Amino acid sequence: MMNPPASRLLSATVVHQRMRPLRHRLRYRVVFLLLDLDELESLNARLRLFSLDRPGLFSFRQSDHGAPTGVNLRDEIHGQLRAAGIEATGRVRLLTMPRILGHAFNPLSIFLCEHEHGGMAAVIYEVSNTFGERHRYLVEVEPSQQHATTLRHACGKRLHVSPFMDMNLNYRFTLSLPPDEQSPFQVHIDTCDPEGTVVLSAGLSARQAPVSDSSLLGAFVRHPLLGLKVLGAIHWEALRMLIKGAPFRRHPGAAERPLTVVRSQEASLP
Template sequence: MTGASALYAGGVVHQRLRPRRHRLEQRVFWLLLDLSGVDGLDRRLKLFSRNRWNLFSFFDSDHGDGSGRPLRAQVEARLAAIGVELGGGAIRLLTMPRVLGYVFNPISVYYCHAADGRLAAISYEVTSTFGERRWYDLAVEAGDGDGLFRQTCAKTLYVSPFMEMEMRYRFRGGAPGDRVGLTVGCDDARGPLLTASLWGERRPLADGALARAAIAYPLMTLKVVAAIHWEAFLLWLKGVPVTLARRPAPASARGAAS
């Protein structure tokens, strides 16, 4: 496990394969936050705060069940339900911070490590523009020797009017190091429909790096939401069918991992 908290500068790409091909690419950055060290970052950094306004900030209530309860306890409880015990190992959250008090995270990723440092589980926290949130809590099993995890689960949250509910997610990535990367494939009954990839290069989480990020990615979180709605409009113009049916979903989902 490389370091603890960090900044990752990179981007995201969404590629839809049918019934009309469509591509979205956007430059963004994330913070990788060791949940046990966020208060220390608050004390050390001038441009970052926990649970109070700043240029960049992290609010516990923006994640988990929204109650502000300790996130580690929430994650550990969900992992216990799938038979994963961390034994005090680190939990690191890859997420976008609030920028000038505003944030929207389509996906945040909890990298959950066992006491010996190995990656034991991933919790994918997905939030929709409709204000709903779900977790896909998946154990990490022994891989193929390439250091990557591969996991699948059923989609349980309505996130887009251009995607059916009866779909499966495929996750592929590795523990954050000098780089971070994650690919999410979305499959329906006909096969692959959409692929979303994120990547970033590690930077030290320091005031200098945060200041440079503010210049390189101005009003980033507002632009993320604007891009989501703009791309939805373009899909509608292309004649991609709209699915408005929604149904209740469980708070978290289980799946298969390798």
Template sequence: MVAADGQTHALYHCRVFHARYRPFRHAFSYKVWSLLLDIDRLDDLPSPLTHNRPGLLSILDRDHGRRDGSPLRPWVEGVLADKGVHLSGGRILLFCFPRVLGYGFNPLSIFYGFGPDGDLRGVVYEVKNTFGDQHCYVIPTPNGLLNHAHAKEFHVSPFFDIEGGYRFRLSLPGDHIGIDIHYDDAAGPLLVATQTGQRRHLSTRSLWSALARHPLVTLKVIAGIHWEALKLWRKGAMFHRRPDPPVRLETLAERSARSISTTGQTMVEP
């Protein structure tokens, strides 16, 4: 998406919300900020944000894709092409957290792949866990469809096993962004996670403003994960040992027949 001012880079002030349903209820929310970046324009970033260089804020190619520092476009085009999606040189946008003072952790990064005519053709969800593993769910988006489902392939939380499946719902990143993920098993809903946010112009001023509000956003994310894990453990949540990562690094998601709202906390089911 291109904003009214012609920019594709953007900053989003967001709220993250998680609710666990079973075997007991547990919910939390917190504020963060994230970036939406055109991966072909990463050398055109406002300070203090840098690309592949040390800095107060940085975006590193080695944090995404093959995680070896290689360029991101060939990887995104390749994983989408393997699933029958061809971008033909169209734009690719990355939604993620930056590194702050050299530290970074992205539980979920999203690549949006567009055709030359600006139509959304595919999405790649890049999921990481705190053990350093990564798995990607690759999603063709015929007619801009942003409602998808897939069996769970990847160990994320030690308090859930590998059973069940995900339902994903996205909104196109414009003035607002919405990401909803439902995790269910045969017995019903297990977890819902959302991230909703409002767009701001990406500039030196907006970056310093975001840092003033949430100065160590990536540390806040990882600290929040471990703090909530401690509370789950104290409540008696069952611990599941980490299984071997899946052999396949990317899997194809399918269309979802169920509609999911993108209105943040109001979408939580009873």
């Protein structure tokens, strides 16, 4: 018997709560795809409303996530894992917002990288800013946590994201992997100052559904201009922060390297 497709459509709610230097809260509904990168070609062949590396109502471009032209994104990720000394040749799933009518902007995408026979080997948090810059935080999963349904780890901030946030901050991630297709997919990120005080708390909670033409059509009806909505929301919330009097930080310059590798002993949190 063939295994059911691993790719899923996620209807998500994203919440941000700033604690310091002033309080500011936002809440938006968006749609994500959780893509098994091995299924990209079959999704492209099976679905009328999904296109791979070409225009479509919903589309996914491997180059949006750093894969050079003609290079499979799964192979590019496996190569990056090997270069980091992590032997993970199994399934790679990507949580990301799709292009809708050709537009997309992903502040955060997450690669879930497994060992050949199962078990999580690494998580890659791919962060993008509105200046066209992208940085990956490649976090090695501790061997004892490879089959855990909740992963907790941390790393230092390396990419300028918000003009209202300092650079000398740390991220604390909590990633709740659903044990079944009926359970929600959840991500929580606390941004902390050097003393460990939370300055920004962000969360994503999403319901899962199969990827089908009907589910994609429903998502389009709810989010017809998703990419423009995300960019518009970023600038609208920035304007609200300025009106509130939030201190403004200039862009300090691009990160020295596009990748930060975080070893399991450095990343683990209780």
